[in-house]
Each structure stands twice: as structure tokens, then as C-alpha cells.
Amino acid sequence: MIATSDFLGHLNPSQRRAVEHHCGPLLVVAGAGSGKTRALTFRIANLILKHQVNPENILAVTFTNKAAREMKERIQKLFSEQLAMQYHSTKFDLLPEYEQTKLKSQVYKNTIKDLWCGTFHSLLSRILRFDIEKYQDEKGRQWKRNFSIFDESDAQSLVKEIVTKQLNLDDKKFNPRSVRYAISNAKNQGFSPKELERERPDYKGRTIAQVYGIYQDRLAENNALDFDDLILIPVRLFQQNEQVLKYWHHKFRHILVDEYQDTNRTQYELIRLLATNGETNKSLWDWDKRSAFVVGDADQSIYSFRMADFRILLEFQEDFGDGLPDEETQTMVKLEENYRSCENILQAANELIENNTQRIDKILKATRGSGEQIYAHKADDEIAEAEFAIHQIRTLERENPDINWGSFAILYRTNAQSRPFEDILVRQGIPYSVVGGLKFYDRKEIKDVLAYLRALANPADTVSLLRIINTPRRGIGKATVDNLVNAAQELGVNLWEILSDETSVNTLAGRSTKSVNKFAKMIGDWQTQIETVSVSEVLQAVLEGSGYIKDLKTQGTDEAEDRLQNVQELYNAALQFEEDSDDVSLQAFLASTALSSDLDNLKEGSEAVSLMTLHASKGLEFPVVFLVGLEQGLFPNYRSMNDPAALEEERRLCYVGITRAQERLFLSHARERRLYGSREPAMRSQFFDELPEELLTTQSRRRMERRSKSPAFAVNGVDSNQNWQVGERVLHKAFGIGEITHVFGGGKKISVAIKFSGLGQKIIDPQVAQLQRMN
Ligand SMILES: Nc1ncnc2c1ncn2[C@@H]1O[C@H](COP(=O)(O)OP(=O)(O)OP(=O)(O)O)[C@@H](O)[C@H]1O
Numbered sequence: 001m002i003a004t005s006d007f008l009g010h011l012n013p014s015q016r017r018a019v020e021h022h023c024g025p026l027l028v029v030a031g032a033g034s035g036k037t038r039a040l041t042f043r044i045a046n047l048i049l050k051h052q053v054n055p056e057n058i059l060a061v062t063f064t065n066k067a068a069r070e071m072k073e074r075i076q077k078l079f080s081e082q083l084a085m086q087y088h089s090t091k092f093d094l095l096p097e098y099e100q101t102k103l104k105s106q107v108y109k110n111t112i113k114d115l116w117c118g119t120f121h122s123l124l125s126r127i128l129r130f131d132i133e134k135y136q137d138e139k140g141r142q143w144k145r146n147f148s149i150f151d152e153s154d155a156q157s158l159v160k161e162i163v164t165k166q167l168n169l170d171d172k173k174f175n176p177r178s179v180r181y182a183i184s185n186a187k188n189q190g191f192s193p194k195e196l197e198r199e200r201p202d203y204k205g206r207t208i209a210q211v212y213g214i215y216q217d218r219l220a221e222n223n224a225l226d227f228d229d230l231i232l233i234p235v236r237l238f239q240q241n242e243q244v245l246k247y248w249h250h251k252f253r254h255i256l257v258d259e260y261q262d263t264n265r266t267q268y269e270l271i272r273l274l275a276t277n278g279e280t281n282k283s284l285w286d287w288d289k290r291s292a293f294v295v296g297d298a299d300q301s302i303y304s305f306r307m308a309d310f311r312i313l314l315e316f317q318e319d320f321g322d323g324l325p326d327e328e329t330q331t332m333v334k335l336e337e338n339y340r341s342c343e344n345i346l347q348a349a350n351e352l353i354e355n356n357t358q359r360i361d362k363i364l365k366a367t368r369g370s371g372e373q374i375y376a377h378k379a380d381d382e383i384a385e386a387e388f389a390i391h392q393i394r395t396l397e398r399e400n401p402d403i404n405w406g407s408f409a410i411l412y413r414t415n416a417q418s419r420p421f422e423d424i425l426v427r428q429g430i431p432y433s434v435v436g437g438l439k440f441y442d443r444k445e446i447k448d449v450l451a452y453l454r455a456l457a458n459p460a461d462t463v464s465l466l467r468i469i470n471t472p473r474r475g476i477g478k479a480t481v482d483n484l485v486n487a488a489q490e491l492g493v494n495l496w497e498i499l500s501d502e503t504s505v506n507t508l509a510g511r512s513t514k515s516v517n518k519f520a521k522m523i524g525d526w527q528t529q530i531e532t533v534s535v536s537e538v539l540q541a542v543l544e545g546s547g548y549i550k551d552l553k554t555q556g557t558d559e560a561e562d563r564l565q566n567v568q569e570l571y572n573a574a575l576q577f578e579e580d581s582d583d584v585s586l587q588a589f590l591a592s593t594a595l596s597s598d599l600d601n602l603k604e605g606s607e608a609v610s611l612m613t614l615h616a617s618k619g620l621e622f623p624v625v626f627l628v629g630l631e632q633g634l635f636p637n638y639r640s641m642n643d644p645a646a647l648e649e650e651r652r653l654c655y656v657g658i659t660r661a662q663e664r665l666f667l668s669h670a671r672e673r674r675l676y677g678s679r680e681p682a683m684r685s686q687f688f689d690e691l692p693e694e695l696l697t698t699q700s701r702r703r704m705e706r707r708s709k710s711p712a713f714a715v716n717g718v719d720s721n722q723n724w725q726v727g728e729r730v731l732h733k734a735f736g737i738g739e740i741t742h743v744f745g746g747g748k749k750i751s752v753a754i755k756f757s758g759l760g761q762k763i764i765d766p767q768v769a770q771l772q773r774m775n
């Protein structure tokens with residue numbers, strides 16, 4: 001057996017208890033940065049190494065796909081290190097590279113490959129690939145294993161079409177977005193359209209239920225599921241079919257869930273069913289052979305708008321343990337040391353969250369030094385706020401060899417706030433990534449190409465067929481398409497059945513007959529290949545055969561060039577997928593693309609400033625964090641102003657934001673802000689007043705540097721962008737040497753005119769241009 005003592009040494013005693021706990025239920029509750037995720041990861045390793053649990057009997061639920069990947073990599077590394085000691089009696093890092101690779105691939109093959117570790121959505125889509133054909137919905141409808149997954153934008157367009165075209169409803173009264181949200185909520189509460197109608201018998205409720213009903217019909221016709229179905233259908237399937245539940249219950253002996261505070265009722269039900277086999281008699285739960293291990297922090301519950309409910313966390317012991325108070329210590333572990341943040345940051349977070357009434361008090365002690373004060377900044381407007389943050393980033397990056405662009409995160413309340421930051425980052429050539437911006441998989445060209453693949457994998461997917469039938473243009477007009485669709489509806493078959501029948505096409509397609517038949521033949525030919533040919537080869541055939549690439553090339557615009565690159569990137573993704581995955585079927589590839597969440601935009605090891613909403617930042621950590629837009633009505637948002645429970649959720653969100661920071665934290669607000677079009681005066685957020693004054697500073701960077709003896713990161717005291725004088729000679733990166741002829745404005749709004757030899761005079765913002773003085 002492999003010695004486990006080595007890696008358990010990296011844990012404190014409470015973490016160790018959580019990790020070494022073998023069977024039965026266990027709840028780990030602890031504040032931010034206390035090593036909950038780390039404990040969960042090590043626990044998986046320990047189950048396999050010490051208790052010889054077969055990796056395929058472990059189900060680990062993470063909050064993002066990225067977290068799942070990290071967890072697997074971490075375990076792979078731990079195991080490779082153990083094997084290095086066992087086989088070679090030396091440290092892994094000291095082995096030659098080929099030995100390292102060999103060990104890692106051995107660990108991959110024997111362990112990681114079989115581990116079920118991912119988000120609720122990705123794990124359940126896998127389960128459905130096995131068993132969905134055993135499921136029947138309340139109308140007796142069934143789905144096939146090659147189902148498509150409609151992502152949020154697909155779902156939204158479908159709802160829009162039903163609302164505006166099919167039912168001719170006023171889209172002001174029935175905003176498709178809110179209707180989609182209402183449907184999603186209904187699904188998350190487990191309501192069918194009928195049940196929703198019963199729940200909300202008023203006109204609005206009835207109409208939404210009607211849209212919901214049609215929406216479900218359309219999904220079923222397309223052999224498609226939306227994200228909510230990926231959770232809801234397994235729950236119903238398990239409730240319907242004892243055999244199926246028994247199989248998965250038996251398979252997943254050890255269930256682990258990270259971020260349990262953001263679980264909703266349907267997800268909870270799923271965990272309960274899997275852990276207990278649906279048995280309500282607690283004495284029949286064979287806890288001596290299995291475990292349910294969840295970790296979370298009720299203070300970080302921030303997804304109530306997706307029906308998450310942190311009471312589920314608080315009720316864990318009662319639900320899964322036997323509920324006796326003296327048993328408490330056996331089913332719960334508290335972690336009380338924070339390893340992430342400097343003390344000042346942690347203290348600020350702790351004091352802020354104490355303003356919430358709905359919480360359980362807990363201890364969270366710092367293990368690191370006090371660190372620097374938190375910098376509070378008031379800017380004139382949102383542009384000045386962005387300038388401030390990016391100026392700080394530049395300075396810190398320049399002054400500190402230990403940090404790079406990837407050390408910084410800018411966190412905001414709403415997605416729209418990223419724009420001024422992006423503008424300046426682009427102008428200054430600083431690499432950045434917007435986590436949760438327009439997703440790669442949401443871009444038009446990617447959706448087009450994936451629609452081809454979806455139509456191949458699932459011919460019933462009419463939504464995809466309609467997307468590609470005339471993309472790129474192949475002379476199939478709207479009237480023809482309408483004819484074909486109407487005929488399919490009349491006959492109660494799906495569009496592909498009409499398309500793939502030459503006689504029907506000849507009758508219906510008029511002048512486009514030739515083009516439609518050609519299209520159908522092309523799709524039909526590829527459909528026969530998907531079982532035998534790799535995903536990347538299918539993709540290549542589609543890109544070339546469909547004329548998609550050719551069309552982009554002939555357009556010749558910059559935009560088309562961008563789109564070409566994205567399509568190329570999709571091809572790379574397919575190659576990568578073939579290298580990394582166990583199941584390399586086209587369906588598995590499509591599932592992975594549909595489920596790659598916003599948060600996956602966060603590139604591993606990439607040296608880029610990260611921009612994201614506070615919601616997206618959960619579970620992550622960064623050396624330097626900017627929390628921006630701390631203004632009443634923005635953060636906390638206006639909806640929470642008269643709603644105490646909503647305000648508490650905003651405060652938890654602020655707690656999440658503050659606790660992402662390891663070394664430095666900057667809080668900022670603007671005096672006025674242009675948001676949603678108009679320029680409005682803004683008031684500083686009440687959260688500022690809830691932070692201990694002594695931890696905040698508003699002093700200029702210059703003084704701060706002199707005062708702090710050994711700052712974690714020294715900020716450059718001299719702002720070289722100020723005090724420019726007429727007559728000074730300067731060096732500009734692109735234009736070379738020039739002489740300042742004029743200085744406009746002052747302070748942050750300064751700009752200078754410079755005469756460059758041979759180039760004439762140019763007006764330049766010295767903060768942006770990084771001018772250097774020539775002596
Ligand atoms: N025992 C330990 N010794 C040293 N560092 C630790 C220890 N436990 C955790 N850490 C480090 O502390 C940081 C926070 O850990 P982790 O992300 O697991 O916390 P968390 O409780 O999951 O936080 P969050 O609530 O934000 O999800 C990580 O960098 C982790 O590597």
C-alpha cells in the first residue's frame with residue numbers, strides 16, 4: 001500500500017479529520033479560504049489510496065468544469081508523487097521528464113479516467129447518455145440517447161418564438177427573457193406545465209404555463225433537453241424507475257459536493273436519492289459502506305435567483321445524520337483557519353458579514369500577516385475609476401517581480417460594467433480575459449458549425465437543421481423552408497424526415513429542389529460516418545463540404561477573419577477533446593461544448609488580468625483584487641434596497657468578493673456613473689460604512705509606500721505621468737523621441753502635445769502612452 005502520510009501532512013487537524021473520515025455523512029462548514037475545497041480534493045485521494053475505493057465508485061460535484069479539471073489534475077499530481085516515491089524512491093520533481101509523463105499517464109489510466117468529477121450538469125448528462133431511454137415524461141414522451149442539449153441562448157430563442165410567433169403575445173407583457181426565467185424556476189421546483197398552472201391560476205401564470213407546455217413539446221420534438229432538464233429528468237427517472245436508481249446508488253458509494261450552500265431543491269433531491277436509494281427509513285441507509293460528504297459556507301450563498309437555498313446546508317445533519325445533538329461532532333467538522341487572505345482583508349470580511357442577521361456565527365482566524373490596509377478610492381466617474389484601477393495594476397506589475405497580469409482580478413456587480421476597463425486595457429495593450437463575457441460557444445460562427453454537428457448526431461434536432469439549411473447561403477429561400485416545415489408539422493413528423501425523402505422535397509421545394517436535395521444528401525452522408533470517423537475529421541468535412549470556410553474567406557472582412565480564427569479554434573478544441581477524453585463520440589463532444597460554462601473562459605496559467613462578476617468569482621483567489629462600483633443601487637443593487645433578505649444576499653456577495661483577495665484589496669466607487677444610458681450621480685455603498693475604518697486607507701500611494709516597511713507588494717511612489725513640462729524631451733514606444741510643446745489639463749485628465757521629428761505634432765495621454773523622460 002502507498003504511504004499517505006506525506007500528503008496528509010499538508011493539512012491541519014480538522015481538515016485531516018474531514019479527509020480521513022471514511023464512511024457515513026459528513027458536513028464541513030467553514031468560512032472562505034479555510035481549505036474546504038482542498039479538503040474535498042484530498043479526501044478523494046485518501047479514499048482511493050488508503051481505503052482502496054475504486055475511483056469509479058466516487059462522484060464529486062464541483063461548481064465549475066474548471067474546478068473539476070483542477071481537482072483531477074491535483075489528484076493526478078498527488079498520485080504521481082506517491083508512485084515516484086514507491087517505484088523510484090525519489091521525489092517526482094527530480095525524475096526525468098519522460099518518467100514524469102509515464103507516471104502521470106499511468107495515474108490517468110488507472111484512476112482519473114474512472115473518476116466521476118464535474119458539475120451537476122456534466123455528470124448528469126453522462127448519466128442520461130446511459131439511461132434516458134428508460135424515462136417517460138408526464139405525457140408519455142421519450143428521448144433518445146443522442147439528445148441535443150439546448151444552451152441558454154437556444155432556450156431563449158425558442159421561448160421567444162413561441163411567445164411572439166406562435167401565440168402572438170404582447171412581448172412587453174410577456175418578455176421572453178422573464179418567461180424563460182419563470183419556466184426555469186418552475187422546472188427547478190419540479191413543476192410540470194400542469195402543476196405550474198395549478199400553482200398560478202391567474203391569467204399571467206396560465207399563459208406562462210401554456211408557453212411552458214409548448215416549449216416542452218418543442219424540446220421533445222427536437223429530441224433536446226435544456227440545462228434544467230439535465231437535473232430534473234434524472235430526479236424523475238430515479239423516482240420512476242427503481243432499477244435505474246439502484247444501479248447508480250450502488251455505483252456511487254462516495255458522494256462529495258463542493259459549494260453545497262448553493263444547491264437547489266432539485267439538486268438536493270438528486271443527492272438524497274443517490275445517497276439513500278430513495279429509502280426513507282434512516283436505519284436502512286448503509287452508512288457503514290458509503291459516505292456523503294458536503295462542504296460549504298452559508299455566508300457565501302449567492303445564487304438564490306437560481307433557487308439555491310442555503311437552508312439545505314443547514315439541514316444536512318438532520319437530513320442525513322440521525323439528528324441527535326450529541327452526534328453533532330461526528331457528522332460535522334468546522335474549519336477555522338483561513339489560509340488565503342492577509343489579516344486586514346479577512347477582518348474586513350468578517351466584520352462586514354456580521355451585519356447579516358440570518359446567519360450562524362463562526363470563527364475564521366487569519367494565519368497570515370496583517371498585510372496592507374485596504375485601499376478605498378473615490379473616482380469622478382466610471383472612466384476615472386477604470387483608469388485608477390489599471391494605473392494601480394500597471395504600477396504593481398512593474399514594481400513586483402513576483403506578480404504578473406494573471407495576479408489581478410477586477411470584480412463587479414453587473415456584466416455591463418466591464419466596458420470601461422476593457423477599453424483601457426485594450427488601449428494599453430494589457431492582456432485580459434472577461435470571464436463570463438460573450439462565451440466562445442455563444443458566438444455566431446461557432447453556433448452555426450455546432451448546429452451542423454448537432455444535426456448529424458441528432459437528426460430530430462430541427463432547430464439546428466433550420467439554422468444551417470441556408471447557412472452559408474445555398475439558394476434555399478424562406479418560402480421553401482416554410483413549406484417544408486409546415487408539411488412536417490401537418491404530418492406530425494420532424495423536418496429531417498421530409499428533407500431526407502427526395503420525393504417529398506421534389507414536391508415541396510419548387511425552384512430550390514436541387515439545392516435542398518443536395519443539402520440533404522450532404523447531411524445524410526455525414527450522418528452515416530459519425531460512428532466510424534473521429535470528431536475532428538467530421539468537423540473538417542463539415543467545414544469544407546458545407547462551404548462555410550469558403551464563404552468566410554470570400555467575405556474577406558476583418559470580422560470574417562475573426563470568425564475564421566474562431567472556427568479554427570473549435571477544430572483545436574475537437575483535437576484537444578480527442579486527446580483528453582475517454583468517450584470520444586460526437587455526442588460526448590457536443591455535451592462538453594454545451595456545458596462549458598462561462599467560468600471556463602478563465603484560462604489556466606494565462607498571464608492575463610481577469611474581469612468578472614462577483615458571482616463568477618466564487619471559489620477563486622487572486623493576489624490583488626479590485627472591487628469596483630461600490631455604490632448604492634448598483635452594489636447593493638436597487639432591488640435589494642427595500643428588501644432585507646435581498647440586501648443580506650448582496651452582503652454575502654460582497655463577502656465573497658473581499659475574500660477572493662490574498663494580498664491586496666482595492667475598493668472603489670464613482671461620484672457619477674453612466675449606466676443603462678443616462679449619467680446619474682452615485683452615492684457610495686453602505687458596505688463601506690460597515691467596514692472597520694482603521695483597516696481602510698484613502699491616502700495617496702506615495703505616502704503609503706513611505707509608511708509601510710515591507711509591503712507585500714510595493715506600489716511605485718513616483719507617478720511618472722505627472723508634472724510634465726513644456727520643453728521636456730520624451731521617448732514614446734511607437735513614435736520615438738519628441739519634445740513636449742503643450743500641456744493640457746492636469747491631474748488625471750492631463751494630456752500633452754509632443755512634436756516628433758518627421759511625424760509632426762501629436763496629442764497624447766501620458767498615462768496611457770508610458771512616456772519616458774530623456775535627460
Ligand atoms: N492546511 C493548509 N495549509 C496551507 N495552505 C492551505 C491549507 N488549506 C488550504 N490552503 C490554501 O488556502 C487557500 C484556500 O483554500 P481553498 O480554496 O480550499 O478554500 P475554500 O474554503 O474552499 O475557499 P472558498 O470558500 O473561497 O471556496 C488555497 O490556496 C489552499 O491551497
Ligand SMILES: [Mg+2]
Pocket residue numbers: 036037038619
Ligand atoms: Mg472552495
